[in-house]
Amino acid sequence: MHVSCRRENVYVALNAQLPHSATDLFEMKLYLIDQAKNFPQHLRFLKGEKVMPYNKDQLIEKISFVELNTRKSIEDINVNTLFDYDIFPGHIMHHYTQWKEENRSMQVGDTIVQQVYVPPVKSFSQKIIFGVRVSEIIDQQGKKGFSYETLKGHVEKGISTFTVEQGDQQQLIFKIHTYSIPGNMMARILSPVFSIPYQTFCTRSALAHVKGNIERKLPSLLPTEWHR
Numbered sequence: 001m002h003v004s005c006r007r008e009n010v011y012v013a014l015n016a017q018l019p020h021s022a023t024d025l026f027e028m029k030l031y032l033i034d035q036a037k038n039f040p041q042h043l044r045f046l047k048g049e050k051v052m053p054y055n056k057d058q059l060i061e062k063i064s065f066v067e068l069n070t071r072k073s074i075e076d077i078n079v080n081t082l083f084d085y086d087i088f089p090g091h092i093m094h095h096y097t098q099w100k101e102e103n104r105s106m107q108v109g110d111t112i113v114q115q116v117y118v119p120p121v122k123s124f125s126q127k128i129i130f131g132v133r134v135s136e137i138i139d140q141q142g143k144k145g146f147s148y149e150t151l152k153g154h155v156e157k158g159i160s161t162f163t164v165e166q167g168d169q170q171q172l173i174f175k176i177h178t179y180s181i182p183g184n185m186m187a188r189i190l191s192p193v194f195s196i197p198y199q200t201f202c203t204r205s206a207l208a209h210v211k212g213n214i215e216r217k218l219p220s221l222l223p224t225e226w227h228r
Contacts, residue, residue, distance in 0.1 A: 031127040039096035042113045046131030049151040059158045059179035066207040068172040081213040092120045110134045130154045142166040157183035
């Protein structure tokens, strides 16, 4: 393995002599410096990357949700936080989306650049660049949201769905539904970092973040219980 170092970042990759499949397992982009100014370049690269193939039956399913404190219909609330991909708090992830760059709304096939902070402290962290691609936009009666699949090099392999839903009792919830497993060998090596407790922290932070974004536009707030 070789490590190439620059003033602005550290990029870790396997030696080109390794088989392509092995390179796929280990390749990861790690940076010391915030990559926000380079997001357009990262997006151009990730748009050319393929979704990691997966068999959904072999992935681990997780469902997490939180109730929204409103009696309004889903048609009467603002769910732009989902379609702006304003889902994870800024200390966990910074992002850059294809649809924003092209000044339009989200479409199936759009790519998202994810800059993940590990640990989740923006100023004192490794910055890891991943990519995901929108695979479905959900606009059903009582259910709105979208799904994305992970691209080559992502720490997770699989699909995630983010929805606001209205149940039989008219209660609105925000739900995160994932099918995934570690995406490469490096993800297994870094398992103490990307462990279940860390993933749970990120999921619960996302639930709270979206809940807060939606409820800030509502007239009243009441205590809510978490469900997992």
